[in-house]
Amino acid sequence: MTRKINVGIKDIGRAVGVSMMTVSRALRGVEGVSPAMRAEILRMAEVMDYRPNRTARSLASARSSLIGISIPTLFSDVFPEILDGMRATLSHAGFDTVIDTTDYDRSREAAWVERMLDWNAAGLVLSGIDHAPEMRDHLRALQIPTLEIWDVCDDPIDICVGVDHHAAGEMLGRHLIAYGYRRPAFVSVPEGRDRRADKRLAGLRASFDAAGVAEMMVERVDRRAAFVAGAVGTEDLLNRPGPRPDVIAYLNDHMAFGGLSVCERLALPVPQAVGIAGFNGLELNTVLPRPITTVRTPLNAMGVTGARNLVARMNGAVVARSMVLPTLMQDGDTTCAVGASAGRQNEQLGNASLRHGLRGDKRTD
Amino acid sequence: MTRKINVGIKDIGRAVGVSMMTVSRALRGVEGVSPAMRAEILRMAEVMDYRPNRTARSLASARSSLIGISIPTLFSDVFPEILDGMRATLSHAGFDTVIDTTDYDRSREAAWVERMLDWNAAGLVLSGIDHAPEMRDHLRALQIPTLEIWDVCDDPIDICVGVDHHAAGEMLGRHLIAYGYRRPAFVSVPEGRDRRADKRLAGLRASFDAAGVAEMMVERVDRRAAFVAGAVGTEDLLNRPGPRPDVIAYLNDHMAFGGLSVCERLALPVPQAVGIAGFNGLELNTVLPRPITTVRTPLNAMGVTGARNLVARMNGAVVARSMVLPTLMQDGDTTCAVGASAGRQNEQLGNASLRHGLRGDKRTD
DNA sequence: TTGTACGCGTTATCAT
DNA sequence: ATGATAACGCGTACAA
Numbered sequence: 001m002t003r004k005i006n007v008g009i010k011d012i013g014r015a016v017g018v019s020m021m022t023v024s025r026a027l028r029g030v031e032g033v034s035p036a037m038r039a040e041i042l043r044m045a046e047v048m049d050y051r052p053n054r055t056a057r058s059l060a061s062a063r064s065s066l067i068g069i070s071i072p073t074l075f076s077d078v079f080p081e082i083l084d085g086m087r088a089t090l091s092h093a094g095f096d097t098v099i100d101t102t103d104y105d106r107s108r109e110a111a112w113v114e115r116m117l118d119w120n121a122a123g124l125v126l127s128g129i130d131h132a133p134e135m136r137d138h139l140r141a142l143q144i145p146t147l148e149i150w151d152v153c154d155d156p157i158d159i160c161v162g163v164d165h166h167a168a169g170e171m172l173g174r175h176l177i178a179y180g181y182r183r184p185a186f187v188s189v190p191e192g193r194d195r196r197a198d199k200r201l202a203g204l205r206a207s208f209d210a211a212g213v214a215e216m217m218v219e220r221v222d223r224r225a226a227f228v229a230g231a232v233g234t235e236d237l238l239n240r241p242g243p244r245p246d247v248i249a250y251l252n253d254h255m256a257f258g259g260l261s262v263c264e265r266l267a268l269p270v271p272q273a274v275g276i277a278g279f280n281g282l283e284l285n286t287v288l289p290r291p292i293t294t295v296r297t298p299l300n301a302m303g304v305t306g307a308r309n310l311v312a313r314m315n316g317a318v319v320a321r322s323m324v325l326p327t328l329m330q331d332g333d334t335t336c337a338v339g340a341s342a343g344r345q346n347e348q349l350g351n352a353s354l355r356h357g358l359r360g361d362k363r364t365d
Numbered sequence: 366m367t368r369k370i371n372v373g374i375k376d377i378g379r380a381v382g383v384s385m386m387t388v389s390r391a392l393r394g395v396e397g398v399s400p401a402m403r404a405e406i407l408r409m410a411e412v413m414d415y416r417p418n419r420t421a422r423s424l425a426s427a428r429s430s431l432i433g434i435s436i437p438t439l440f441s442d443v444f445p446e447i448l449d450g451m452r453a454t455l456s457h458a459g460f461d462t463v464i465d466t467t468d469y470d471r472s473r474e475a476a477w478v479e480r481m482l483d484w485n486a487a488g489l490v491l492s493g494i495d496h497a498p499e500m501r502d503h504l505r506a507l508q509i510p511t512l513e514i515w516d517v518c519d520d521p522i523d524i525c526v527g528v529d530h531h532a533a534g535e536m537l538g539r540h541l542i543a544y545g546y547r548r549p550a551f552v553s554v555p556e557g558r559d560r561r562a563d564k565r566l567a568g569l570r571a572s573f574d575a576a577g578v579a580e581m582m583v584e585r586v587d588r589r590a591a592f593v594a595g596a597v598g599t600e601d602l603l604n605r606p607g608p609r610p611d612v613i614a615y616l617n618d619h620m621a622f623g624g625l626s627v628c629e630r631l632a633l634p635v636p637q638a639v640g641i642a643g644f645n646g647l648e649l650n651t652v653l654p655r656p657i658t659t660v661r662t663p664l665n666a667m668g669v670t671g672a673r674n675l676v677a678r679m680n681g682a683v684v685a686r687s688m689v690l691p692t693l694m695q696d697g698d699t700t701c702a703v704g705a706s707a708g709r710q711n712e713q714l715g716n717a718s719l720r721h722g723l724r725g726d727k728r729t730d
Numbered sequence: 731t732t733g734t735a736c737g738c739g740t741t742a743t744c745a746t
Numbered sequence: 747a748t749g750a751t752a753a754c755g756c757g758t759a760c761a762a
Contacts, residue, residue, distance in 0.1 A: 008739055019749045024741065034747060054483045055429065056739035058420040059754050066463075074448060080439035087466060096480060098431075099464040101452060115461060118419045225648035261654050283590035289626050373755055384733050389757065399731060421755035424738050 007048045016044050027052070058120050067095045067310075068116035069125040072104045072194070075224060076252070077282045078299060079127065082149060085303020086125070093311045095122060102127075104193050110135040117142070123314050125306070129153045129160060130195045147310040149302060151196055152324050159313055161306040161323040165196045168295050168327045169203020172277060175293075175329050176247050177211045180339035181275055184208055185217035185245035187233035187255060197251045200279065204249060217245055226251075230258025238266065246338060247275035253282045256292050260334060276334035291332035298325050372413045381409050392417070423485050432460045432675075433481035434490040437469045437559070440589060441617070442647045443664060444492065447514060450668020451490070458676045460487060467492075469558050475500040482507070488679050490671070494518045494525060495560045512675040514667060516561055517689050524678055526671040526688040530561045533660045533692045534568020537642060540658075540694050541612050542576045545704035546640055549573055550582035550610035552598035552620060562616045565644065569614060582610055591616075595623025603631065611703060612640035618647045621657050625699060641699035656697035663690050 013023045018037065026033045026041040027050075033041075044050075058064035067090055071079040083099075090097060098116060102109040110132040116124060123145035129152065139146050139157050146158040151165060176184065186204060188197050205216055217240070221233040230250055238244060250256035256278030263270050270276055270290075278285075281296030302325055309319045378388045383402065391398045391406040392415075398406075409415075423429035432455055436444040448464075455462060463481060467474040475497040481489060482503075488510035494517065504511050504522050511523035516530060541549065551569060553562045570581055582605070586598040595615055603609060615621035621643030628635050635641055635655075643650075646661030667690055674684045 006739095009741095010739075020740080021742090021750085022748055025748090028741090032747060037747080051479065051483050053424075053485075053739050054480075055420055055423040055485050056754090057741075059418075059424050059756090060739075060741040062741095062754070064420065074439060074445035075442075077440075080445070083439060084466075096463055096484070097465070098461055100462070101449075114416065115419075118416050119461070120418075120420050225651075227649050227653075228651060264654060284592050286590075286593060288592075289629060371755095375755080385756080386734085386758095387732060390732090393757090397731060402731085418755050421738090422757075424740090425755075425757040427738070427757095 006053065007050050008053065009050075012041060012044050012048060012050055015048065016041055062120060063122055064120040065095050066116070066119050066121045067097050067123050067125065068113065068119075068121045069097050069099045070102055070109050070112060071099070071127045072102055074101055076226065077254070077284070078150070078252070078280060078297075081299035082303040082306075085300040085305075086307035087303075089304060089307035089311060095311075106130070106132045113139070117144070123147070123310055125149060125310065126157075127151075128195055129156060129162075131157070145310060145313045147306050147313075149306045151199075152322050154322060156322060159309055159319055159321050159323075161302055161309060161325065163297050163302070163325050163327050165199035166203040166206070168279075168297070169200035169205075170207045171203075171327070171329050172200075172249060172279075172295050173204040173207025173211075175331070176249070176275065176277065176335065177207060177213075179247075179275070179335055179337050181247035181335075182213055182339065183215070183217075183243060183246040184213065185219065185237055185248045186250070187219045187221065187230060187237060187248060187259060188251045189229070190220050190222050194251065200251075226254035227258040227261075230255030231262045232258075234259035234262040238262075238268075245274065247277065247335065249277040250279065252280050253278035253285055253292055253294055256294070256334075257284065257288065260290075260292065271334050271336045272338070275336070275338070281328070281330050285330075285332070290334060293332040293335040294330050296328040296330045298327070301325065371418065372415050373418065374415075377406060377409050377413060377415055380413065381406055427485060428487055429485040430460050431463055431481070431484050431486045432488050432490065433463045433465070433478065433484075433486045435465050435467055435474050435477060436492045437467055439466055441591065442619070442649070443515070443617070443645060443662075446664035447668040447671075450665040450670075451672035452668075454669060454672035454676060460676075471495070471497045471500075478504070482509070488512070488675055490514055490675065491522075492516075493560055494521060494527075496522070510675060510678045512671050512678075514671045516564075517687050519687060521687060524674055524684055524686050524688075526667055526674060526690065528662050528667070528690050528692050530564035531568040531571070533644075533662070534565035534570075535572045536568075536692070536694050537565075537614060537644075537660050538569040538572025538576075540696070541614070541640065541642065541700065542572060542578075544612075544640070544700055544702050546612035546700075547578055547704065548580075548582075548608060548611040549578065550584065550602055550613045551615070552584045552586065552595060552602060552613060552624060553616045554594070555585050555587050559616065565616075591619035592623040592626075595620030596627045597623075599624035599627040603627075603633075610639065612642065612700065614642040615644065617645050618643035618649055618657055618659055621659070621699075622649065622653065625655075625657065636699050636701045637703070640701070640703070646693070646695050650695075650697070655699060658697040658700040659695050661693040661695045663692070666690065 009020050009023045013020045022033055023041055026038040074080060100112045113135055125147045127150055129148050136157050148156050148160040150162045152160050152162040186201050188201060208216060219233045219237040221229040223229040223232060248259055250259055256276055260270060260276050263274060268274055276292060278292045278294040281294045285291050285294060312319050374385045374388045378385045387398060388406055391403040439445060465477045478500055490512045492515050494513050501522050513521045513525040515527045517525050517527040551566050553566060556563060573581060584598045584602040586594040588594040588597060613624055615624055621641055625635060625641050628639060633639055641657060643657045643659040646659045650656050677684050
């Protein structure tokens with residue numbers, strides 16, 4: 001019960017001399033209003049500076065223009081890039097985005113989703129495909145348009161758009177094996193935190209397994225800043241007793257760069273003494289003194305595609321349940337042919353390069 | 366008008382055998398319900414899995430739990446860090462955050478603010494203090510709790526929390542002058558895009574002016590990725606005819622790092638041939654091969670303080686209209702005493718260091 | 731402490 | 747093509 005401050009549909013109706021319903025119809029652009037009347041109403045709305053009350057609209061129609069977007073963190077180039085891809089599509093379609101950062105906490109995500117449902121959210125965007133089971137069931141039962149982004153599976157809650165992280169890991173593995181690396185290591189965050197990272201590691205493992213290398217050192221770091229995490233993890237890794245790894249792969253490019261800088265500080269020749277590989281192919285890479293070997297992921301395009309699919313889905317269209325985007329093996333200056341047979345490897349790589357496009361255009365799918 | 370899917374206050378009332386109002390009171394935790402009755406109602410709500418309809422609540426009370434947050438971009442460590450600082454406070458207080466990225470476009474910000482008002486937003490958070498005048502007036506007239514963050518002035522829309530960018534620029538200028546630098550340059554984005562950057566540049570200019578150096582080269586780059594922008598801007602700057610700058614300051618640390626990497630590629634000794642200075646003191650800096658001289662800004666603390674003030678303000682408390690947080694001059698390895706009188710400068714610095722705390726604890730305010 | 735009646739601004743339904 | 751009326755689910759004001 002506050003003082004009436006905004007003009008409402010009723011006021012416009014009174015001014016023009018028609019009922020609320022005609023105004024409502026005219027404003028929403030639905031059928032059933034004569035062109036002349038519609039024009040006059042729109043003009044009057046403009047003059048009176050009418051603003052729709054979204055809260056009332058949502059209550060009456062049982063749906064809102066709110067889209068809930070849940071991401072693990074803003075401290076990564078991954079999610080801002082995806083969000084950027086989605087923004088234009090969603091805002092053009094007239095949606096507002098309520099964003100929540102979960103810090104990789106499933107229960108927090110689930111609680112927040114319930115809140116969004118309390119808002120009559122028009123749709124949801126979730127990061128990845130690993131969620132609280134009750135939440136999955138609930139969303140499925142409600143049939144609310146839900147996009148899972150960045151990872152894919154055959155059985156999403158509703159629809160999904162992403163890349164195959166396992167395949168990407170495998171691809172990187174094959175690349176490193178072809179170069180002759182045989183003592184791989186992986187620097188990541190604590191297990192279970194980032195499921196996509198775990199999948200990439202599994203893919204990497206699978207490739208090395210297939211090549212007869214069963215052993216893989218894994219270092220896990222729990223630091224927020226990726227640069228720092230990569231540096232710390234690399235230091236710890238190199239300080240371990242036993243044989244030193246000949247190649248280190250990282251969760252992402254930022255961590256890889258942190259690791260690279262540690263190697264330089266320790267005067268460890270990269271890529272001769274140790275190879276370095278990242279993930280994502282961020283723009284960062286284009287300015288580094290030496291580009292890092294990485295797997296390029298179509299983050300922005302993923303956002304665009306995901307948003308489009310979601311909007312189509314909300315409009316009742318039938319869209320692909322699962323959409324897998326390709327990734328690209330991008331060779332940099334931080335890996336090279338190594339080992340006793342480096343010369344021979346280089347020849348083989350020449351051939352492989354022709355066959356599979358080793359430098360730049362090898363891709364999943 | 367859809368099928369009734371959620372249990373409402375009415376249903377609980379029926380189940381317990383009381384009126385809706387008693388249920389409403391019990392659920393909201395307001396006075397006027399006997400403890401026994403409240404306990405029973407809460408239990409029943411739990412059992413029936415009651416979920417409040419926020420839309421209806423908002424319509425009836427003419428206010429919502431939505432806080433609109435407008436930031437220029439997610440591609441910077443500044444705004445994610447500020448957002449991170451605000452998150453816990455806002456979510457504990459029961460607010461949902463609707464985030465919009467404006468890409469430094471004032472009219473876009475203004476349009477979005479109107480949408481938030483249509484949602485009965487409980488409050489707004491805006492980046493900086495430069496906004497569309499009509500929007501300012503509108504928000505003032507509505508008296509809606511509004512926090513302007515990251516920059517400060519004497520006459521905010523409502524309340525503000527930030528740092529004094531001009532003073533920060535001046536501080537950096539004095540620092541560089543004390544080191545003997547006399548041919549300064551600044552690499553930034555197009556003028557008017559980022560007002561804070563413009564203010565820092567103005568402060569820097571003021572210091573050099575006071576020291577008798579009127580000339581300052583300014584290079585402006587329009588690239589999204591900060592690393593790339595810094596690198597490109599530095600290349601263009603160094604390719605200019607005429608005397609080369611002896612020190613280059615940047616909009617932020619990321620750009621400074623991009624510039625640093627260009628200098629290394631060109632085999633330009635830093636800091637002997639050219640000094641490099643950034644802004645913000647990001648964690649990035651702790652892992653770089655050589656820490657960049659920078660001005661540290663309390664981004665996270667700013668978010669926390671801002672959110673607390675805003676929540677207090679929404680609760681009707683009186684809070685400081687304007688709150689200025691201190692910045693810290695943080696000396697790195699990318700600047701040093703230079704010039705014909707480098708030796709003497711070093712001595713002076715020794716003294717200055719004692720007086721003003723040159724290394725690490727010089728600060729604004 | 732509890733209940734009644736009404737209003738919030740809009741959309742849905744069924745008239746005309 | 748337009749209108750009257752009833753929701754939507756909850757909070758406010760006042761009465762009991």
